[in-house]
Amino acid sequence: MTFGIDGAAMAAPDKTALKAQEGSSALLRGRYDVAVSAYDEALREAGLPPARQATILSDRGVAKWRMKQLDEAAADFTKAVSLNPDYALAYNNRGNVFLEMNRPDEAFRDFDRAVALSPDFGAAYANRANASQKLNHPDVAEKDFRKAIELMPASSIPLNGCGRIAAGEGRLYTGLRYLNRAITLNAQFAPAYQNRAAIYAALKRYDEAAQDLDKVIALAPDNAALYVARGQAHAKERRWQPAFRDFSKAVELGPDNVPALIGRASQNLERKRADLALEDLNHAISLDANAAEAYFWRGQAKYGTGDAEGADADLSKAIELAPAYADAYRFRGSYRERGGRRDEAIADYRKALELDPLNRDLRDGYKAASGETADAVVKPLAPAVDGWEVFRSATGHYTALNERYPKMPVMLETQGAAPAEILEWTPLKETLAGIGLLRYRSGEKGGIPYEYVAIIDLSRAQVAGIEPYITGDAKSKWAWTQYGVTVTDTDGLSSVYDLRKPRQEMPQQAARRDENPWSTVFGGGGGGGGGRRGGPSIFGWLFR
Template sequence: MSKKPPRRPAHKQQPSADTGDKYYQAGMQCAEKEDYAGVIQNMTRAIQLSPELGRAYYQRGLARYLLGDAEGAVADLADSVDLNSAAIASFMELGEMAGEEMMVRMAGPLLEEIFEACFEASLIFLEMDEYKLALAALNQAAEIFEDEPDVYMQRGLAHKGLNNFAKASNDFNRALRLQPDNKMALFQRAVTYRAMGQFDKALVDFAELEKAAGDISPFYVERGLVYAAQGQWETALADFQKGVELDDVNFGLPALMTSMALAQMGQTEDALHQWKVFVILNEMFAPPHTEEALREIGKIYPPMTEAAEKLLAVLASEISSPDNTEG
């Protein structure tokens, strides 16, 4: 199917009649009241009576997720994706035999419901870093509605999480073709180009982003990383410092990048000052975790690997200096 009708929440769809329908409907009434324990109880009974009811697994998984049961949520949502896969295959076979128009007339509402379940499950998988499960769900969503930009945006993130950068950039490209003003897709494509070492392409995307969305901290952090990868440390430092000025959602990351860049440039006193600003916001980097945490940052952001070592040397020198030694 190529065109998707306007979205409707999955729980508003009416399930087909089956032996678990009574409990499915009761579970949805509980969901309306945010009684998630009731959702789980009723969906469990629906599944016992109708084990093939993929949407019941989805609703139970969502309820478990909302109650903080991450493991149970992943298991249920994965089962819902598996069951929906068989349903999608059946509908596609129907489309081949009877034509797409007939398939839409007969199964359109149910396909839309399955799409919503797959897409929403993928968002939960992404939040929990379950990238392979997210890919499976998003592949199904794309099979149902192939022109939905959000699917390719999220699938690009799943590929990126698995370090499949070429596939990620392809999905971000497709999202942008379908929705040219999608700034998040443009941002993620720029970040992906940086990870691929395609710095010129990354900077072109960042230049376009700066016109419309250059007033957020993550923009400057990510562009600064491109300059750092190119060895342009003064330019990188300027971006990291701008990120510090704008930081309201980035939890001190610009301050850390600034400290590392200053250490890389040999400006030790300024590096120490900025480090202290950062540690106030992020106690997990305080001793005794400093060395491990900084080296992990170097792995996550390869342009900063050497800078992380330089900052560790600065911190070690500070600890061993006479002013910080008792006796």
């Protein structure tokens, strides 16, 4: 007997392929309902091999996921992996659905399976990192994001993930390095701008935060939280009208948005409209009785209307809800001092200083009320190194301060529980005069010691960056020019710092500089500003 293939059997695969292609085209165009219909027809054909069915089911699951039909999408991915147990992509896709359904344990297992099946699947590592973050395992997440960066060097997604983790752990400048790189790779990647804006705000670089939020809002104009964040940045820079507009827009988008109501109330207080502020704050507290910031602002509003007792009660409530709320202690102390309750005021100022040891207003307020300097309350952790002292806030953050540069506090990144320890201060010379390098021991994590260097621009009163110098036995590479430096950390991530603008030179000057570029920058190799232990000059520790 001769076995042949009839015409109908030959036509079926062609029809399936056409319908699957139609579905894929619709999926790419965002026509998800059309895609689902096309995949439905493709799956109706008899005799499809299991692997082919699994592929179409996975694609249909993606379309349903995009339509927020999460249960149906998960069912398609589950059917796909039952037909093809080695289908890494379907496990990855189902993991994404589980993440969106807030089922991170199941998501992690799916991503884990995808990685086991396909060890070079970069997106699965990044997704597993997202699941680890939701499970509160940031160290595990960071390791996976780093692997994803290795596998997908042109992708902004894992860089953004590493930046988010670093910022969440207080390593703000590390976060900036990752996010800057993510934005360099994809100038339209909104999550990186949003995360970088949050870091800029934490570093009190509010103009830069507002600029990043401008970009994100242009991409997502209906997101109330973005207007709140930008309003807060404007308010910190005392740009009252833009701040009021942003908070008002946020309230328009979400009338029950508590941060937006609080923000608008703060601006109404600036506009001397305590009545409107109280209206918004009462509404905010009715929505969230644990909103410490709402009580804080309502306390100020009540004091402005002459209700000193109500103001004290609200500020006390804010402190009860947020015991580390330094500003609440400060304002309550101020109001109590005005009311003749001097001892209670001093106690409040003292507590606020413990929480926020470098706040100039607090230092002055405490001295005026008590007659004591802030040094009676707040002491550095170790003797000064070239004038630099390290202070620890009640929230666990470390800050370096030098009385010679009172407007230049430096928030130090640390690893583990050990306090930061200043090692060396090196002011640069010639072209880079006004730039200083503050090297410090930043602790230990997982048995690995770390040292960092803060690049400080004294002329602008700004930290240009904080970069790793030593990680365990490895050292970062610092490549200097006359006008800046490129730092490449031990993971291969590079950051470029243009610290000074190039200036026009005579040809003879340029030639001499080419012969020995470091002689003009560092005065022939003299370090300047040696460390407490008589440490080496800059050539001893930056150019090895």
